[in-house]
Amino acid sequence: MTALSDSLATVRLSSPSLSHIWQTAYETAHPAAMWRLPLQTEKQLIVHLGDTLTEQPTDLDERPPGFAIGLFNSASATHNEASAYYLQADQHYVADAPGTAPGSVQTRHLTHTAVGEAFEQAVWRVMQQDSPASAATSFAEVPDPEAQANFEATVAEAVTEMKAGNFWKVVISRTKTLDFGQQPDVTVLFDRLCAAYPAAFVSAVFLPEGTGGQPAQIWLSATPERLVSVDANGLFKTVALAGTQSAYYPDGTLKRTADALWSQKEIEEQALVSRYIIGCFKKIRLREYHEEGPKTAQAGNLMHLCSQYSVDTRAVNFPQLGTVMLRLLHPTSAVCGMPRPEALAFIQAHERHNRGFYAGFLGPVNIDAASSLFVHIRCLKLAGQTATLYAGAGLTEDSDPQKEWLETEMKCQTLVRGMR
Numbered sequence: 553m554t555a556l557s558d559s560l561a562t563v564r565l566s567s568p569s570l571s572h573i574w575q576t577a578y579e580t581a582h583p584a585a586m587w588r589l590p591l592q593t594e595k596q597l598i599v600h601l602g603d604t605l606t607e608q609p610t611d612l613d614e615r616p617p618g619f620a621i622g623l624f625n626s627a628s629a630t631h632n633e634a635s636a637y638y639l640q641a642d643q644h645y646v647a648d649a650p651g652t653a654p655g656s657v658q659t660r661h662l663t664h665t666a667v668g669e670a671f672e673q674a675v676w677r678v679m680q681q682d683s684p685a686s687a688a689t690s691f692a693e694v695p696d697p698e699a700q701a702n703f704e705a706t707v708a709e710a711v712t713e714m715k716a717g718n719f720w721k722v723v724i725s726r727t728k729t730l731d732f733g734q735q736p737d738v739t740v741l742f743d744r745l746c747a748a749y750p751a752a753f754v755s756a757v758f759l760p761e762g763t764g765g766q767p768a769q770i771w772l773s774a775t776p777e778r779l780v781s782v783d784a785n786g787l788f789k790t791v792a793l794a795g796t797q798s799a800y801y802p803d804g805t806l807k808r809t810a811d812a813l814w815s816q817k818e819i820e821e822q823a824l825v826s827r828y829i830i831g832c833f834k835k836i837r838l839r840e841y842h843e844e845g846p847k848t849a850q851a852g853n854l855m856h857l858c859s860q861y862s863v864d865t866r867a868v869n870f871p872q873l874g875t876v877m878l879r880l881l882h883p884t885s886a887v888c889g890m891p892r893p894e895a896l897a898f899i900q901a902h903e904r905h906n907r908g909f910y911a912g913f914l915g916p917v918n919i920d921a922a923s924s925l926f927v928h929i930r931c932l933k934l935a936g937q938t939a940t941l942y943a944g945a946g947l948t949e950d951s952d953p954q955k956e957w958l959e960t961e962m963k964c965q966t967l968v969r970g971m972r
């Protein structure tokens with residue numbers, strides 16, 4: 553070995569990468585979550601060393617530092633509990649923090665118990681293996697000849713019901729399958745999504761076999777939609793995001809957000825989400841909210857209409873606002889519909905797949921005195937070498953089935969392009 557490669561080996565062995573830690577969590581079957589907040593460089597990874605995860609009501613005020621991931625159709629849909637699986641930050645690592653060398657990992661917190669020490673030793677063992685993770689990151693789409701006809705038939709049925717006045721909006725989703733040929737390297741895909749979508753919340757969550765009675769699953773996402781967040785100064789934020797168009801002209805040039813034109817159908821679709829949020833503020837008699845928008849916002853290859861809402865929870869003396877709004881909002885009409893019970897019943901009766909964590913919510917809780925939960929869209933579930941992408945479209949009585957199909961295709965492309 554030359555002097556140079558000697559010193560590189562020393563650097564590699566003295567500091568694990570996020571990939572080594574992720575791989576260790578996977579091999580030792582400990583739940584793990586890795587994320588990068590919008591417009592930040594810092595990547596965080598936590599590992600849960602405790603008991604098997606179970607679904608519990610989310611209470612942002614009571615939880616120790618960790619990461620919540622909730623199903624679309626959890627008890628929250630009917631009981632307003634915003635139930636979620638909660639990964640505790642027993643081991644907490646940070647990479648790419650401002651002012652540090654790219655890729656260098658700092659330890660934020662370690663648990664000094666036998667389990668914690670066994671985990672750190674396992675990380676060292678993974679580091680010493682030649683290739684800590686599989687290098688596969690290319691994939692092919694698996695054709696599904698019936699998918700479009702099935703989706704369009706469901707959209708047509710929803711339109712008939714909305715014209716009959718049974719509900720005003722519903723979000724219908726579909727899946728697309730990708731085959732990686734072998735189990736892909738999740739940290740490479742995560743890094744690509746971080747680089748492609750600086751304004752998104754990018755995350756990867758590993759839930760070992762047995763979580764919720766399911767086989768092992770990994771969820772990877774780059775979502776543009778904040779559900780609720782409360783920062784270290786007590787500033788609460790949420791958004792109403794809906795309406796979709798490509799961020800590019802047909803010749804491939806990028807549109808300016810100011811040049812995006814929206815149809816009446818899209819304006820109404822987004823207004824319904826705004827109305828739903830304002831309805832939640834009204835329910836708790838909160839008048840002191842600040843509203844901005846709707847404005848056009850770019851989300852990777854797409855553009856949406858977005859209104860932002862904020863509340864100074866200290867000024868209104870409402871420290872639990874994050875938890876209260878999370879329970880009222882989930883699932884919002886950006887992923888379910890309005891009125892919620894009727895839209896949910898239609899989704900349950902007509903979608904051919906189980907949404908699982910798609911259209912649920914996820915994000916860090918009480919990390920650096922802040923919590924940021926996002927709507928889990930633009931996501932995929934990885935099981936072995938197969939990925940299932942999920943995408944939905946908000947329908948109103950003016951929806952055109954073929955256009956809605958094309959919209960879900962564009963939404964699938966967010967991850968497909970970002971992972972290439």
Ligand SMILES: C=C(O[C@H]1C=CC=C(C(=O)O)[C@@H]1O)C(=O)O
Nearest residue numbers: 794795796886929943944945946
């Ligand atoms: C349900 C999804 O997107 C939501 C968020 C923004 C715009 C949407 C729309 O235009 O339909 C959806 O409500 C999804 O990406 O799967």
